[in-house]
Amino acid sequence: MAGHSKWANIQHRKGRQDAKRGQVFTRLIKEITVAAKMGGGDLNMNPRLRLAVDKGLAANMPKDNITRAIDRGTGNLEGVDYAECRYEGYGIGGAAVMVDCLTDNKVRTVAEVRHAFSKYGGNMGADGCVSFQFKHCGYLIFAPGTDEDALMEAALEAGADDVLTNEDGSIEVITPPYEYVGIKDALEAAGFKAEVGEVTMKPQGETEILGDDVARMQKLLDALENLDDVQAVYTTAVMDEEE
Template identity: 45%
Template sequence: MSGHNRWSKIKRQKAAMGASKGKLYTKVIKEITVAARLGGGDPAGNARLRAAITAAREANMPNDTIQRAVKKGTGELEGESYEEVMYEGYGPGGVAVLVECLTDNRNRTSSEVRISFSKGGGNLGAEGAVGWMFHKKGVIAVKPGPTEDQVMEKAIEAGAEDVINHGDEGFEVRTSPADLHTVAASLETAGLKLGEQKWSFFPQTTVKLEGENAKKMLKLMDALEENDDVQNVHANFEIDEALMESLQ
């Protein structure tokens, strides 16, 4: 398992324990608000909003909280106006890092992200510095139960590109960005129980980290993820699973 996949698993475990539920809610509410502002408040005609609401329900967010976020996005309720910003930079050992943000103050966010990179042994780069190293994909979580062959067969029939087995965590089905919801609907119709559906960025190549660089990279990821303006962090590092567990 690559270091970044392992990192994703650790984040899910933290959320399940409630350690970061407040921050998760904040990030999901922002995403719902922005999705509704950009594409309207009807999830049937707004793929991004549909994915955000799915994520909210997976996080057990109350429905009235979801609806308030939608109404803030459509202007029915007063709320903050968030701007989408993507930062690109380098972590320890030359790791490529993409940071997706939603902010109501670009100057504040830029400063905070820059400081996190600097303290974490990396540096913020110019626009386009590392983005070319990543491919955007649709990601669908399939809950445990079926075998890998069963998921694979149904995913291929639905038009998916790949299936990743996460053991007792279930499976991850990857699609082209445009096919996310079509594939998800087909998998659900085929009887699979689905979790979160989202778009993510995957590196074309990876950098293996050890020792001090591995420790610094995990601290940098933690610092970025803890920022309320940061929605998602993507990086191309790999760390051996045993080392990852010892550092955590």
């Protein structure tokens, strides 16, 4: 693991995501709608919906918007029927890239994703070509200086799968995907607030990107993330922002 740059990379990526907040509500509404459609509208019985609603509230989404999205998902209101799809490929330097989408038109979406890959130096691959390089899990990262022993004890007691300390002093807590919210709440109750937290596809290895390739890889990721049907982009690429 490129621990020397882990914290800088996390903070940089968080900043880029915060700068795109105009897309956040649209993506969260889609996720809430699909989660409600698949698992019902009861947050206590549908962990995917609970997570999506919590993310909406954290982003200051109005509660009326959340309620309408749930009602569309459960069929109480008419709405667009979204389908889930995942596309996989390779970026600069062979870094694995995985793109999760929610769309009402798969033909349009696959064409747009393929175009972004090819235009910015990547290569879209077959289903399953890189997904084995990622793990579906909850992920919390705590700032350097956090009490490692106390956090580890609290995390493992709450049901976390693993606690990892990076070379730069930041600490990662890995959770089962649908127990993420409960573990996050337990850690906050114990006095530990994560700087970044999400349910994600965590890369199991890293591809270091250097020099001019950093800008090329970022252009590819930005092009994919800016597509309307894209919900999330995951990559094994680690880019030193000082390059």
